Amino acid sequence: MAKVRFARFDGSPGCPVEAAIGLIDGKWKSVILFHLLAGTLRFGEIRRHIVKVTPRMLTNQLRELEEDGLIERKVYAQVPPKVEYSLSPLGRSMEPVLLALKTWGDAHIGLYGKPIQKPGQGAALDPQGDSVPLTS
Numbered sequence: 001m002a003k004v005r006f007a008r009f010d011g012s013p014g015c016p017v018e019a020a021i022g023l024i025d026g027k028w029k030s031v032i033l034f035h036l037l038a039g040t041l042r043f044g045e046i047r048r049h050i051v052k053v054t055p056r057m058l059t060n061q062l063r064e065l066e067e068d069g070l071i072e073r074k075v076y077a078q079v080p081p082k083v084e085y086s087l088s089p090l091g092r093s094m095e096p097v098l099l100a101l102k103t104w105g106d107a108h109i110g111l112y113g114k115p116i117q118k119p120g121q122g123a124a125l126d127p128q129g130d131s132v133p134l135t136s
Helices: 016-023 029-036 043-049 055-067 095-111
Strands: 071-076 082-087 123-125 131-133
Touching (some): 029 043, 029 055, 029 082, 043 055, 043 082, 055 071
Antiparallel strands (some): 071 082
16 A cells, blocks of 8 residues: 655645655665665665664665665576665765765764753753753
């Protein structure tokens, strides 16, 4: 069953941001695209880069990226089968976006997994993501 990608009934995105996010909205799609920036990779190589993804989920995400025209899949007629994945020109055009996400992530990785304290709970987070006591 195909997933509904856009809010409008005619299937078109509501805005350009919705259209862009609609192409990379899977849990692992952006990560897959980021690793493919370095060049062509085989399935097992992608799995080694993304250790938490299951084979089934990786297969599904790769299929969707291929259907959306962001990656190209090349199958070699040999035994055992050899399949390589690379960025298509459309996928390569996402490079500045992916690199910007990486830069942002590098700057804010300390916030990942840390709950932000609300005022009155005894502590807050400083810009580096470290907990600091609240003063009265």
